[in-house]
Amino acid sequence: xxxxxxxxxxxxxxxxxxxxxxxxxxxxxxxxxxxxxxxxxxxxxxxxxxxxxxxxxxxxxxxxxxxxxxxxxxxxxxxxxxxxxxxxxxxxxxxxxxxxxxxxxxxxxxxxxxxxxxxxxxxxxxxxxxxxxxxxxxxxxxxxxxxxxxxxxxxxxxxxxxxxxxxxxxxxxxxxxxxxxxxxxxxxxxxxxxxxxxxxxxxxxxxxxxxxxxxxxxxxxxxxxxxxxxxxxxxxxxxxxxxxxxxxxxxxxxxxxxxxxxxxxxxxxxxxxxxxxxxxxxxxxxxxxxxxxxxxxxxxxxxxxxxxxxxxxxxxxxxxxxxxxxxxxxxxxxxxxxxxxxxxxxxxxxxxxxxxxxxxxxxxxxxxxxxxxxxxxxxxxxxxxxxxxxxxxxxxxxxxxxxxxxxxxxxxxxxxxxxxxxxxxxxxxxxxxxxxxxxxxxxxxxxxxxxxxxxxxxxxxxxxxxxxxxxxxxxxxxxxxxxxxxxxxxxxxxxxxxxxxxxxxx
Numbered sequence: 001x002x003x004x005x006x007x008x009x010x011x012x013x014x015x016x017x018x019x020x021x022x023x024x025x026x027x028x029x030x031x032x033x034x035x036x037x038x039x040x041x042x043x044x045x046x047x048x049x050x051x052x053x054x055x056x057x058x059x060x061x062x063x064x065x066x067x068x069x070x071x072x073x074x075x076x077x078x079x080x081x082x083x084x085x086x087x088x089x090x091x092x093x094x095x096x097x098x099x100x101x102x103x104x105x106x107x108x109x110x111x112x113x114x115x116x117x118x119x120x121x122x123x124x125x126x127x128x129x130x131x132x133x134x135x136x137x138x139x140x141x142x143x144x145x146x147x148x149x150x151x152x153x154x155x156x157x158x159x160x161x162x163x164x165x166x167x168x169x170x171x172x173x174x175x176x177x178x179x180x181x182x183x184x185x186x187x188x189x190x191x192x193x194x195x196x197x198x199x200x201x202x203x204x205x206x207x208x209x210x211x212x213x214x215x216x217x218x219x220x221x222x223x224x225x226x227x228x229x230x231x232x233x234x235x236x237x238x239x240x241x242x243x244x245x246x247x248x249x250x251x252x253x254x255x256x257x258x259x260x261x262x263x264x265x266x267x268x269x270x271x272x273x274x275x276x277x278x279x280x281x282x283x284x285x286x287x288x289x290x291x292x293x294x295x296x297x298x299x300x301x302x303x304x305x306x307x308x309x310x311x312x313x314x315x316x317x318x319x320x321x322x323x324x325x326x327x328x329x330x331x332x333x334x335x336x337x338x339x340x341x342x343x344x345x346x347x348x349x350x351x352x353x354x355x356x357x358x359x360x361x362x363x364x365x366x367x368x369x370x371x372x373x374x375x376x377x378x379x380x381x382x383x384x385x386x387x388x389x390x391x392x393x394x395x396x397x398x399x400x401x402x403x404x405x406x407x408x409x410x411x412x413x414x415x416x417x418x419x420x421x422x423x424x425x426x427x428x429x430x431x432x433x434x435x436x437x438x439x440x441x442x443x444x445x446x447x448x449x450x451x452x453x454x455x456x457x458x459x460x461x462x463x464x465x466x467x468x469x470x471x472x473x474x475x476x477x478x479x480x481x482x483x484x485x486x487x488x489x490x491x492x493x494x495x496x497x498x499x500x501x502x503x504x505x506x
Contacts, residue, residue, distance in 0.1 A: 004096040009050065009057040010170035011030035011079055011203065016086030025086060025153040026062060047189040047429045048243030053163040058171075058299075059203070059241045061188065074467040079186045079203055082169050083109045083487035084162070085137075086116050089150070093131040097351055101135050102340035106357045110173070112165055113137060119152040156424035156457060177240030182261040183209035187217055188243060196226075198249040202259055202350040203240075204310045209238045209261065213266035215249070218257030221272025222249040223265055223321065260489075305334055307400060308359035310350050311341040318364050320341060325393050326362075331400040333423045343433070343440040346383060350373050355379045362392055409501050414438030416495040427462070429487040431495065432480050439474045444497035448489065455493075 008292045016022050016076035029051050048061050061080065075117020083104040087097055092326060113132060115125045129139060129148060147165045151158040186207040186333070193199045197266040200217060202209065209215075213224045222305065225237045225248030238244040250272070250383050252474075253259070262268040313319040319341045339357055341351065346361055346368035352375075354361050359366075361383045368383055376383050386392040448456040461482040463470055474481040483489065 004180045006179040006240075008175050009059050009175070010061045010081040010175055011061060011081040011241055012082045012084060012166060013061045014084045015104065017088070017091070017094040017096040017100070020086050020088040020091065020094075020097070021153045022086050025084075025114065025116065025151070025159075025275045026060065028156055028159060029060060029151050031246070031449070044229075046230050046243060046245045047150060048201060048203060048349050050242065051125060051163075053160070053167065054165075056167040058163065058170075059243060061203075063166055069248060076397055079188075079205065080109050081173060081175060082166060083090050083107075083111045084114050084166070085410045086114050086153075087128050087132070087440070088117045088120075089115050089125045089128055090117055092128050092319075093123075093135070095344070098135065099223040099353075101132075101137065102470065103349075104341050104351055106353060107137075110169055111137060112149065112162070112169060114162055115150045115151050116242060118150045119155055119157065127151050131439060132157060137214075138420075155172040155362050160310065162346065173446070177206050179208050179239050181207040182263075183213065183215075183238075183374060184258070184260050185209075187255055187259060188256040189255050193247075196247045196251045198222075199245060199247055200249060201243055201245050202365045204238045204240050204242050204244070206240060207261065208240075209244065209246075210284075213261045213383075214265040215246075215261050216268050216272045216275065217253040217257055217259035218251060219272060219275035220251040220253045221268045223268075224248050231261050240363060265462050294448065305468065306337040307334065307352075307396065308337050308339050309355050309396070310354050310359050311338060312346045312350060312361065312363050313341075313343060314365035316343055322362070322364055322389055322392060325389060329393065329397050329400060331383050331397065334400050336396065336400075342386045345369050345416050346372050346376075351375045351379060351381050351383075354381045362396070364389065403441035410498050411501050412438070412496060412498045413444060414475065414497045415439045416440055416481070418489060418491055418493040418495065421489060421491055425496075427482055429489050430482055431489045431493070432478070433495070434478050435475050438497070439472055440495070440497040442470070444499060446483065447496050447498070448483065449488070449494040449496055450490065450492070455485050456483070456488075458486055 014022050014025060038360060044118065048058050048059060050059050084157055085097070085104065086098055087093060099141060101111070102439065110230050115128050118125060137146040139146060139148045147169065149162045149165055151162055153159070170303055183204050184207055185203045188201040188203050200219070209227070212226050215222060215224055224246050227244050228244050229235055229244055235244060251303060262271065290328040311319055311322055313322060323338050323341055327338065329336055335392055340353055345366050346363050348371050350361055351360065351372050361381060363383060363385045365387060367385065384392065384395060414435055415434045415437040415438045416432045418433040422430040422432065424430055440463065442460060444460060446460055447454045461484040463473065464480040465473060465477065481495065
């Protein structure tokens, strides 16, 4: 209900290369920005926490890396509003930095760049900015749309400015939620506790979650028995963008599972059990994953206009050559979208990104790591390995030819000569006439021709023989018809009926 919508805090994920200061930044935020009125720091590792900055509250997800973030997205959990990309001023853009950029872009979340370690003697923030511009992250000062903030997480320098920028970006995004509806959201993490049973961290995305609510999370169900925040404080309710740790589920759900609150426990149990069955079927089936072999079958409905591809190659030159060649493939209406490219073996992060984005991985003179190979098999991600660039291009191009949006050709089925006009107050103008060629069907598309000129194109509203509704009238028979949203029919007009026939792709 749009009348009930209120502003909600932004949900922020921090990403970046290992050792660039993600953890230091998270720790600083944890310990220096305590939510007003609460004593002590964050005591519970629940995978997310809220900090207060001035009048604003910000929710941070404490994800262990961008692979976890992407795996959650693969399960349908688009929970991040803003991504903070941490890059060390003395180290610059590294492979994991590029991966993080591409993961954030694939999730379509705005990126704020935090150039960290500016306290280091060899810090060079300008060099980092120049590097990032090559990946489409252009500072606002240079006409781009990306916010850059120079920080030192270790010494707390400019952290307030970073938080100001998060609040500003959140304001631009106009994040809203309805606190009055039953709660809906995502599982951030879950575990089995020996004393408490299944414990899950939930992010409230819409509505308000209460202790006692009947709930279904993924294919698990139960009733919210206890609810605590990241400081170990017991809560009775949680509002939009709040992360809370709950107990009361019958099993441990998976990170990224959606959860929904129901009116009664009986319904929740029935839905949970049904979802458990569906999950088993889905696990056995898993046929929705796009592969080059199945492109034509899975995409011939014309809904998809891009082939998402991850490229890994032995050297940067090969990456660029393959990417450039693939992007030049011209198959009408369908294009290649390179969502990530890099040098080196195909790793688990590549597979996670491909799974979340329904992408295909192409490896040139590289192989997947054993872990990535195993993960790709279980997640049904298609990996194609090549030693010759032209073979890779040919394979993708031929798959895309099966993806062409259907071509349609017009076929005229019949013509009606209008001989009489009747006006009816309820239905408008009724044209009486004779089918002089072919046949006319009730669901035909029509055009009205007057003196050889098309004056209207549309559809029939009704088709009658005498007073009876009919689906078809053949040549030599009289009929009455009305045209949808058009009444200016005249004696002597010709109503031409036609259909659009699909032409197979050559």
